[in-house]
Amino acid sequence: MTTTWTRATEGDPLDGLRAALTSDGAGCGYEPPGGYGDRCWLLHPIHEGPVRLRWDQVLAREGRRLDDWTGTPSHLVFEGVAGTDDLEGPDPAELDRATLARLVDRLARHTPHGADALVGAAQAPVAALVGDTGLVAWRGRLGDALAHHDTMPDPWFPATWWAADGSWLVLTDFDLSATEVFGSRALIEGLLADPELDAVRHPSIAESLGGWTRPGSHP
Numbered sequence: 001m002t003t004t005w006t007r008a009t010e011g012d013p014l015d016g017l018r019a020a021l022t023s024d025g026a027g028c029g030y031e032p033p034g035g036y037g038d039r040c041w042l043l044h045p046i047h048e049g050p051v052r053l054r055w056d057q058v059l060a061r062e063g064r065r066l067d068d069w070t071g072t073p074s075h076l077v078f079e080g081v082a083g084t085d086d087l088e089g090p091d092p093a094e095l096d097r098a099t100l101a102r103l104v105d106r107l108a109r110h111t112p113h114g115a116d117a118l119v120g121a122a123q124a125p126v127a128a129l130v131g132d133t134g135l136v137a138w139r140g141r142l143g144d145a146l147a148h149h150d151t152m153p154d155p156w157f158p159a160t161w162w163a164a165d166g167s168w169l170v171l172t173d174f175d176l177s178a179t180e181v182f183g184s185r186a187l188i189e190g191l192l193a194d195p196e197l198d199a200v201r202h203p204s205i206a207e208s209l210g211g212w213t214r215p216g217s218h219p
Contacts, residue, residue, distance in 0.1 A: 005121060005140030005148040014120050014137055015164050021122045022135050028174035029124045029159035031205050036169070038188035041073055042099060042179040043198040044090035054198045058084065066200060072208045073178035090177035094157040097149060102196050103170070103181070104145045110187040111163050115143030124159035124174040173205060180204065 008014065014021065021030050043066075046053045055066050055077065062081045069077050075092065078084045089096075095103065104115075111117040123136040138158060140148060149157050162169040168183030181191060191199040 003140070003144055003147060004151050005119075005138040005144060008120065008137035008139045010134065012120075012137065012139070014122065015162065015166065017120070017122075017160075017162065018135065018137075021137070021160060022125070026160075027125050028176075029171045030122075030169075031171055031173070031180065032169055032182055033206070035166075036182040037185045039180060039182045039204065040188045040191055040199050041202045042095070042103065042181060042191065043073060043200060044092075044177045044179070045096055045099060045198070046090050047088040048086075053087070055090075055200075058087065066202065070203065070208060072173070072176055072205055073202060074176045077177075092177050093159075093174050094172050095179050097146065099179075099197065100149055100157070101146055102194065103179075103191075104142060106187065106190055106194065107163070107168060107170075107183075108142055109190070110184055111142060111167055112165060115141065117142045118164040119145070119161055120164055121148075121158035121161035123154055123156070126174050176205075178202075 012018070017030065020026060020032075043055045046055065046058055058078060058081060059065055061083065064081070066073070066077065071077075075090065108114045108117070119140060119142050121138040121140075125135070136154065138148070142163070145161070156174075157172065159174055160169065160171050168181065168187060170179060170181050172179040181188065191197055192201070
């Protein structure tokens with residue numbers, strides 16, 4: 001039986017992340033500076049009618065590749081690519097449900113206790129509801145991520161969510177169109193090899209910005 005995630009108490013240390021999640025540099029979500037074996041990006045889907053396209057398929061229309069783009073994965077990647085106004089996506093700020101489901105399945109395979117693993121989650125401060133002061137954080141089971149997605153009271157899925165045991169962390173930066181996943185080498189290699197995901201290696205936000213991560217400054 002699934003259940004939605006519940007609001008974390010104000011005194012919850014959030015597995016040692018509370019200070020980082022409320023820092024000036026985490027306005028759009030928290031990107032950890034290290035501590036994980038590997039990382040990758042999940043590019044949010046693009047559709048042409050019922051057909052899902054990979055980002056490089058779209059960029060190839062102008063003879064370009066994502067590898068040629070040194071900035072973060074946002075809609076700016078597609079500027080100047082003919083026909084993109086007729087495509088659906090990529091959505092900013094959150095994963096689509098199908099990609100989220102696939103990611104949850106992969107995370108469960110690489111988390112002690114699988115779908116029953118305890119997770120924490122936090123909204124990006126820039127997405128906080130009007131009148132809501134302080135950090136909006138959640139607690140729940142990994143396996144209930146989809147239930148939270150389907151019934152969540154906030155406009156977007158939490159920007160940052162992580163395994164309570166520290167084995168992985170997921171960031172969907174509020175103004176990007178891709179999700180960054182940090183975890184073990186086995187987890188990341190599994191995501192990169194998954195044919196249902198458009199997962200790529202690409203510079204982190206900090207690397208793209210030369211270490212400067214002020215909210216809203218993504219190229």
